[in-house]
Amino acid sequence: MKLSRPGVLPEPVTVAALLLKVPPVEPTVTVAEVLELFTDNPKLVAIPIVADGLPRGIINRKTIIEGFARPYTRELLGRKPIASFMDVQPLVIDLLTDLDDLSHTIMESGMHYMHDGFIITKDGRYAGMGTGYDLMRTITERTQANLYSLAHFDALTGLPNRLLFLDRLNQTMAQAHRNERLVAVMLLDLDRFKAINDTLGHTMGDLLLKSVAERLAECVREDDTVARLGGDEFTVLLPEIRYIQDAAAVAQKILDALAQPFFLDGHEVFIGTSIGISLYPFDEELSALLRNADTAMYEAKQDGGNTYQFYTAEMSTASLRRLSLEGALRRALERGEFVLHYQPQIDLARDEIVGAEALVRWQHPDLGLLGPMEFIPLAEENGLIVPLGEWVLRTACAQNRAWQNAGLPPIRVTVNLSVRQFHQKNLADIVARILEQTGLDAQRLELEITESCLIQNTQTTVTLLTELNRLGVRISIDDFGTGYSSLAYLKRFPIDTLKIDRSFVCDIDTDPDDAAIVKAIIALAQSLEMHVIAEGVETRNQLDFLHTYQCNEIQGYLVSPPLPAGDFAALLAMDARGPVAIRPPADRRRPLGHGVGGQSETNRL
Structure with missing residues (x-):
């Protein structure tokens, strides 16, 4: 094409x-x-x-x-x-x-x-x-040609738009019915596009969309149709295919093409795509084809992205659950249905609790306690992530101050910031106001951001981090080593802590490469006079390794899962009377089921 x-x-x-x-x-x-x-x-x-x-x-x-x-x-x-x-x-x-x-x-x-x-x-x-x-x-x-183009083609990429795509789909279905052939409809949603668009800026996002359009066009036949529906959503129409495997082959070709790096004005960018596939005549109505492709695409995203899924009837149940959650999510904040759990952070040299990471949960009135994987992606899609993030920040600060007022040992509380939160123009003012209203000392607050937050509008980022630093707030880089790792920003930005991602920690006692990476991060942090904390610590061997190479702090199920505020207060009080016992692996329990929560979390606030 x-x-x-x-x-x-x-x-x-x-x-x-x-x-x-x-x-x-x-x-x-x-x-x-x-x-x-x-x-x-x-x-x-x-x-x-x-x-x-x-x-x-x-x-x-x-x-x-x-x-x-x-x-x-x-x-x-x-x-x-x-x-x-x-x-x-x-x-x-x-x-x-x-x-x-x-x-x-x-x-x-x-x-x-x-x-x-x-x-x-x-x-x-x-x-x-x-x-x-x-x-x-x-x-x-x-003039007439331009009017036709405006009505039927995407102005950014030159691809057919939704109107032209639907017209071609109608014609293709009629032709396939006469010739007794299959038609495949693919719905593609780019993985990590939002993070790239938020961090590198909309100009880079537009360049990326153009490049994606060009690669998609190279993956299909002359008679196939690639269209852009809007945002980072694309569709591919494969008319008159003989076998289902033909659609799978095209989907894999697309995955392979988009897995290659994109070079955008000096930036090397990696993305993937989640692809949902529906088939005519298994779905006989046009609306069903599109709806089911969307459902399958969401399942592919839930599987971790960068894959494809064919629609099955069982997916509709999951899709209905998602729609139900999306509607309830908008009212959950007003109804006070969100709660925070706290996972302790242990200083290895002093063998005591020195901090807690605040992790949000949704106490759904019908479904019970839901982990962040169930609702954080929805909150990011509908914009609720900003008010939810501010609620998490305020609640965590107030809770930490309440523990101090109750006579418990002073600790710091760590709060994760989403990319959208971080790029609010008045973030420093919001943090300062919450600290003042809750009475929490700024040194008892640590804000955790991802590496992707640091690469857009570098001067603006420097200004913001400097303002937060002047307040006395600590800054931590979450999942260090998994994103846009750069020694340049470590030198330029006022960063206090590097957090070693659990993906490196889980195999440090068996995988020499992971062990080497963790040792390098610890050494790097020490040389730059930064703090370093390892998350996802679950075994004695991991603990011994981190202790040997002088990692400052750990958190993980070996010590404790994330706990409700009351249970965490009891643990903190017990720690004040003596070191918290490291529990053997057999005693670990994972709340929330389905592996969601604590060290399994990838979406959290």
Whole structure:
């Protein structure tokens, strides 16, 4: 499939589009000879007068026909040279002049040249004639083509839009019904596009979408259709395929193509895509095809992304649950249904609790306690992530202050910030206000951000982090080493803590590569006088490794899962009387089921 916009002329339209090969005459040609030329060619409007290839003038039909219709005029003037009667100030336009410029010139002349026409030159020499009528026709056709394109094609990528896609899908379904063939509808949603768009900016996001469109077009046949529905959603229509495996092969080809890095104005960007596939005639209605492809796409995203799923009937139940959660989520904050659990962070040198990470849960009135994987992606989609994030920050600060007021040992509380939260223009003011209202010392608050937060608007980021640093708030980089790791930002930004991602910790006692990475991160943090904490610690061997290489702190199920505020307070009180016992693996319990919560969490606040 070629990327194009049918109906839109690919190059700027110039006067060359109006060129008519009208034979010129010399200035010495007689009036009678010119009259004969007009008589023999009724469609001829004007004749150019040219000498040595250079335009000298123009004579129009009206001047000759009306002037020589009077008695004896032909006999008296017929032998005179046409130069005596020509218009010596014709409109002369270069072949490469834009049509819009020509139109402007003609309108300024009072439309005089619309009837007489104009001479067209190339490199200053006569090339032909043009008429006002052809100009109007070309402009009209161009306008109609542009209107068609605006209605049927995506302005950014040049791909068909939703309207044209639906029209082609209708036609394809009818043809497949006659030929007894399959039709595959693929719905694609780019993985991590939102994070890239938020961090690198919308200009880079647009460049990425254009590049994605080009790669998608290269993955399909000439008769297939790739369309952009909006945002980062694309569709692929595969008409008249014989086997289901044909659709799977195209889907895998797309996954492989988009897995390759994109180079955008000096940035190397990696994305993936989640693909949902529905098939006609298994889904006989157009609306069902689109709905089921969307359902399958969401399942692919839930499976971790960068994969494809064919629709199955069982998916509809999960889709209904998601819709139900989305509706209830908007009311959950108002109804006070969110709660925070706290996972202790242990100082290895002092063997005591020095911090707690605040992790949000949803106490759903019907479904019980839900982990963040169930609702954080929905909150990011519908914009609730910002007010929810502010609620988490306020609640965690208030709770930490309440523990201090109750006489418990002072600790810091860590709160995760979403990318959208971090890029609020007034974030520093919001943090300062919450600290003042809750009475929490700024040194007892740590804000945890991802590496992707740091790569957009670098100067703005420096300013924001500096403001937070002046407040006394600590800054931690979450999941260090899994994103846009760069020594440059570690040096430039006021960062206090590096958090080693659980993906490196889980195999440090068996995988030499993971062990080397963890040792390198610890050494890097020490050399930059930063704190380092390892998350996801679940075994004694992991603990011993981290202790040996002088990791500052750990958190994980080996110590405790995330706990409700009351249970955490009891643990903190017990720790004040003596070190918290490290529980053996057999005693670990994972709340919430389905592996959601605590160290399994990938979406959290």
